[in-house]
Amino acid sequence: MKKRMMLIINPMAGRSGYKTGFGEVMNILDSGGYLTTVYFTQGRGDATVFAAQHAAEYDTVACIGGDGTLSEVVSGLMQVPNPPPLGYIPMGTTNDVASTLGLPKNATDAALRIVTGTPTAFDVGSFGEQSFFTYVAAFGAFTAVSYETPQNEKQALGHLAYVLEAMGRLNAIDHYCAHVEYDGG
Template sequence: MKGRMLFIFNPRSGKGQIRNKLMDIIDVFVKGGYEVVVHPTQGAKDAEKIAKSMAEEVDLIVCSGGDGTLDEVVTGLMEIGANVPLGYIPAGSTNDFASSLEIPRDMVKAAQDIVDGHLFSVDVGSFNEDNFIYVAAFGMFTDVSYETSQDLKNILGHLAYVMEGAKRIFDIKTYHLCVEANGEVHEGDYIYGMITNSHSIGGFRNLVGNDVEMDDGLFEVTLIKKPKNPLELNEIIAALINAYDDTNMIDAFKANSLYIHGDEAISWTLDGEFGGEHKEVRIKNRKQALDILINS
């Protein structure tokens, strides 16, 4: 017997596909030597609550859902300082974290990889009093995920994010911010910013560069300035698509901590979910703070 497992799953994520796979997944875990406690989430923050309440009673926690479900579980574990390992079975329309760790989209295969896998320690971000696993962002498109209904996410997948953002492409708000990192100050009028620990964002690779390591204690920081004309807009798009930073329109660098402040409170998204409005934020990288089972 390997031990006791808490299996948390979001029954609505990814068109509810886990309902057809649930028995097969549990069978994999039982055959792998686990006593399995199953908990379907009952609403917002439920995954966080159950992870916190049972972390000391189990040897492993596995969660299945989108990035939001994963974020809830990780937040719960970080808040209580639990060191229980985590397994992840992706089920959402966009799973940046799973993609970065090469976790299979096939749910039964992902379950088997958890049984057969090894521990890999990934960085976790702290954001004021909150936590995030792979991205904290503000500005253009960052409210797309939580303004797009769950059903729309299920039906359209990646296109749901793009479509909602494209509706407002010509209504761009700017934020005058000071970003302090690495002993330097970056000040400007930005339309978008993201602090990431992932190989892909919104399902799109290359947006954060090609030299990403998820256990190096460093974030990839991308700050996009407001384009003044179509030429500058095309310059930004080309830089993002081709993953190069040879443009004055984007401030891109690595950092293990940041202090970001401005004249107004701005909305943030943490792992694709609404992260509140903040006038100033302090972000720190908690190097290798989470042990996750992978088989890659």
């Protein structure tokens, strides 16, 4: 009997490259014993809602997208009492999380890792009880850059789009004071 996989796809992530190799990814998942149901996001927050509402129905949840898509899926899974394992096929603009965790950035290699690999633990941080992050918690001058960089510029320029957006904000930098608490400190 096949295992059930929920695959959440952000079709706007990166340069919208999820279509490249998509058939091969689906074949790998199928050959690996998964019956895969695909959910396409249409806007910010969709991946969180999909994961929170439906993850308990599946043996595994995976996503195709960038760091933001992964973060949304994790936020949804954090709302599920016993969340299933999470697979990640990085197809975003920068894929910093995949780089940091040493995960494959090639879609077919990532799919093979989901099917045959060993799970990798990673920390999830939170702001309060309902706001989670997987990689970076930021505040200050450039927080909005990743959210407000136009999608068409990210698709055309990749990481450079973020740099250009940040450079345009240099003259508007404000100062902030902060107090940070962490386990053991």
